[in-house]
Amino acid sequence: MSEVSGVRKFSVSEVIDSLGINGFTWVTFFFLGFAMIFDGYDFMVASQTTANVANTLQHFVVLGGNTADTSIVAVVNGKAALQAMGSSISSWGLLGMVIGGALGGIISDKIGRKKMLVIAIIFYGAFTLPQAYATDFWFYAATRLIAGLGVGSCIPVVTTYFSETIPSKNRGVFVTFGMAFMVLGWVLAGLVVTTLNGIHDPIAIPFATEAMSTTYSLTGADGSVLADQTQNWRLAYLIGVLPVLYGVLLAFFMRETPHWYANAGYADKAVASLTALVQKAGRTVEALNPAGLTVPPKLKSASPKVLFSRQFIVATAAIWTLYFIGQVFVYGLNPWMVPMMTGFEYTSADASAMQTFNNVAAICSNITVGFLSDRFGRKRVLIFSWIFLMAAVLLFALTVGPGAFAYCMFLFFLIGFAMNFAITGVQPLMPESYPTLVRNTGVSWCQAFARFGGAAAPICFSAITPMMGGNWNNIMLLLLIPAAIGLLCTFVFVRRETSGKDLDTIAIEAVEG
Numbered sequence: 261m262s263e264v265s266g267v268r269k270f271s272v273s274e275v276i277d278s279l280g281i282n283g284f285t286w287v288t289f290f291f292l293g294f295a296m297i298f299d300g301y302d303f304m305v306a307s308q309t310t311a312n313v314a315n316t317l318q319h320f321v322v323l324g325g326n327t328a329d330t331s332i333v334a335v336v337n338g339k340a341a342l343q344a345m346g347s348s349i350s351s352w353g354l355l356g357m358v359i360g361g362a363l364g365g366i367i368s369d370k371i372g373r374k375k376m377l378v379i380a381i382i383f384y385g386a387f388t389l390p391q392a393y394a395t396d397f398w399f400y401a402a403t404r405l406i407a408g409l410g411v412g413s414c415i416p417v418v419t420t421y422f423s424e425t426i427p428s429k430n431r432g433v434f435v436t437f438g439m440a441f442m443v444l445g446w447v448l449a450g451l452v453v454t455t456l457n458g459i460h461d462p463i464a465i466p467f468a469t470e471a472m473s474t475t476y477s478l479t480g481a482d483g484s485v486l487a488d489q490t491q492n493w494r495l496a497y498l499i500g501v502l503p504v505l506y507g508v509l510l511a512f513f514m515r516e517t518p519h520w521y522a523n524a525g526y527a528d529k530a531v532a533s534l535t536a537l538v539q540k541a542g543r544t545v546e547a548l549n550p551a552g553l554t555v556p557p558k559l560k561s562a563s564p565k566v567l568f569s570r571q572f573i574v575a576t577a578a579i580w581t582l583y584f585i586g587q588v589f590v591y592g593l594n595p596w597m598v599p600m601m602t603g604f605e606y607t608s609a610d611a612s613a614m615q616t617f618n619n620v621a622a623i624c625s626n627i628t629v630g631f632l633s634d635r636f637g638r639k640r641v642l643i644f645s646w647i648f649l650m651a652a653v654l655l656f657a658l659t660v661g662p663g664a665f666a667y668c669m670f671l672f673f674l675i676g677f678a679m680n681f682a683i684t685g686v687q688p689l690m691p692e693s694y695p696t697l698v699r700n701t702g703v704s705w706c707q708a709f710a711r712f713g714g715a716a717a718p719i720c721f722s723a724i725t726p727m728m729g730g731n732w733n734n735i736m737l738l739l740l741i742p743a744a745i746g747l748l749c750t751f752v753f754v755r756r757e758t759s760g761k762d763l764d765t766i767a768i769e770a771v772e773g
Contacts, residue, residue: 267552272518273762275534275548277427282541288425289434291514292418293441295381298503299414300445301452302384305496306353306404308453312493317397352401354715356408358708364413365704366564369697372524373421374516376413376700378507384410385503392497393468412711415442416690416704423691423699424517428762432638432688433630439684440626447619452499456492463492519763523696527553556767562697567705571770575693576702578753579686582642583710585746586683589649589739592717593679594618596725597672600732604662614672621676629684638689639754645682646747650740652678657736682746692758695767 306313360380368376387407394400418438426434456463465473475490518537521530527550534548559566567576597618601611633641652674660671694702721735728734758766 267549269552269554270548271554271762271764272522272530272534273428273764275538276425276518277429277762279538279541279543280427281430282543284537284540285426285434287540288421288514289437291510292421292438294506295377295414295503295510296418296438296441297445297448298381298385298500298506299411299418300442301449302388302407302411302445302500302503303353303357303442304446304449305453305500308449309493309496312453312457312489312491313394313400315489316491316493317394317400351715352404353408353411354711356405357412358711360409360412361416361704361708361711362412363409365416365701365708368413368417368420368700368704369562372516372520373417373424373700374510374514377417377421377514378511380410380413380417381503381510382410382507384408384414385501385505385507388497388500388503391500392465392494393472395472412708413704416707417700419687419703420691420700421517423688424519424696424763429634429760431692432633432759433627435688435691436626436630436633436684439687440623443619443622443626443680447616447623449496450616450619452496453493456495459492460490462490463495465491465494466498468494519696522553522555523558527551554764556695556764557771559695559697559771564698564701564705566698567694567702572694572702574753574755575689575770576706578749578755579690579693579702579706580709581749581753582686582746583683583690583706584713585742585749586679586686587710587714588717588742589679590683591714592721593675593739596718596721601668603732604660604668606662606665606668610665614669617669618672618676621673622680625677625680626684629681630688633685633688634759637757637759638685638692639750639757642682642685642689642750642754643747645678645685646743646750649678649682650743650747653736653739653743657733657739660733660736682743689754689758692761692763692766693770695771696763 364376364380384407387403387410390403391400391407394403419435422435422438423431462473462475472491472494515533515536516529518530518533521527521533530553531548531550538544566572594615597615598608598611601614602608606614629641629645656671656675660668690703690706691699724735724738728738756766756769
């Protein structure tokens with residue numbers, strides 16, 4: 261801090277960095293962590309219940325609306341139509357996430373991080389409720405899309421909030437650790453749905469019609485019974501309403517970030533927020549004068565087109581390409597892991613165990629990459645991550661096979677760790693690439709764009725699989741190509757090292773070129 265004309269000058273970053281990690285930091289960490297758990301749960305519950313939802317909604321279609329007659333057996337002879345319905349279920353939520361992320365980023369930069377986070381959490385929680393009572397596919401799809409608007413808005417604003425409240429030298433680990441909470445939400449969704457599927461008696465659904473709580477049978481075209489289907493999956497969506505209560509809790513107990521206040525022109529509120537932060541950290545500090553608050557030079561425009569301006573186009577190219585490729589790996593490979601291993605003659609239970617181990621690896625990876633990124637720098641860690649991923653892909657492709665369950669578990673942990681290490685290594689760069697008034701727009705637009713990679717990857721895998729004769733070893737080898745592109749893009753586009761620098765300094769360097 262310096263003194264000019266009798267007024268001590270200070271920046272938001274100086275105050276936050278002077279406090280270090282403190283009690284307020286950990287309170288913020290867990291508040292945002294639970295937000296990501298709920299977000300991850302809501303996203304994954306649709307994927308975990310795909311077959312249940314498709315079968316149930318097909319059941320209601322076959323009954324032609326006569327849902328009171330539970331003795332009617334649903335005949336699933338339109339198998340292709342059922343599969344198409346099932347595969348599109350997660351797509352509707354993904355589409356909502358793309359739209360919600362793009363819009364939520366702009367809104368957050370206008371109204372603040374806290375308001376946007378509260379709105380997003382309450383929004384997707386509220387629109388998860390009607391999905392529990394759906395009897396029509398298009399009703400389910402519409403509410404899934406609308407809920408996706410909130411899910412897509414939540415993830416980037418959490419990343420941005422972390423970056424604006426954590427001391428500079430620890431920013432990377434907290435940003436990436438936040439992603440581990442989302443994966444934990446995925447795991448919880450899997451446990452809930454697996455538990456409900458294991459209960460063979462129908463559970464009464466509150467406020468549901470009788471037909472929504474009954475068991476029905478699925479038969480093949482030849483009349484043979486394929487399986488009995490409960491509708492217990494609906495309870496998984498009722499659990500997904502809990503974020504509404506959590507959003508209300510955040511509205512009362514979370515504060516707006518002082519970075520947003522300062523850069524939005526609310527110096528008094530920024531100082532009040534900093535003063536409260538200092539007090540909660542248990543520190544004493546001389547009174548802060550709003551007249552002494554310094555902020556980086558403002559941009560001429562705060563619209564999304566700034567992301568593609570001369571000052572920021574290289575940074576945008578860096579995070580967009582790298583995160584897109586990361587999504588190709590995570591969302592392209594994950595859906596095929598179980599079919600891959602059953603193709604190697606492992607049981608479905610064994611294959612599911614391997615995929616669960618893959619998610620455990622993702623949590624470990626998310627925690628690790630942040631520490632290394634803060635210690636060795638963003639670019640160095642990213643370069644290592646793509647080389648590590650190529651090595652993991654090569655080892656997986658050349659050695660995975662039948663009859664070696666324990667070794668395949670190791671391979672799944674390795675590939676899960678490596679691909680999540682690469683994509684999560686991009687996370688700290690996102691908020692560090694832009695000044696405050698376009699920061700969340702930059703983060704959310706990057707994530708929205710990258711989801712197209714996540715959506716396209718399974719389609720590409722579907723097309724490539726028959727072309728390669730179902731040879732999973734050769735299919736895996738093809739993944740060396742996007743990993744090599746990721747390494748090349750890191751060398752070309754990641755030009756500024758931002759680890760350890762405060763956000764105000766980073767913003768000044770970016771604006772001044």
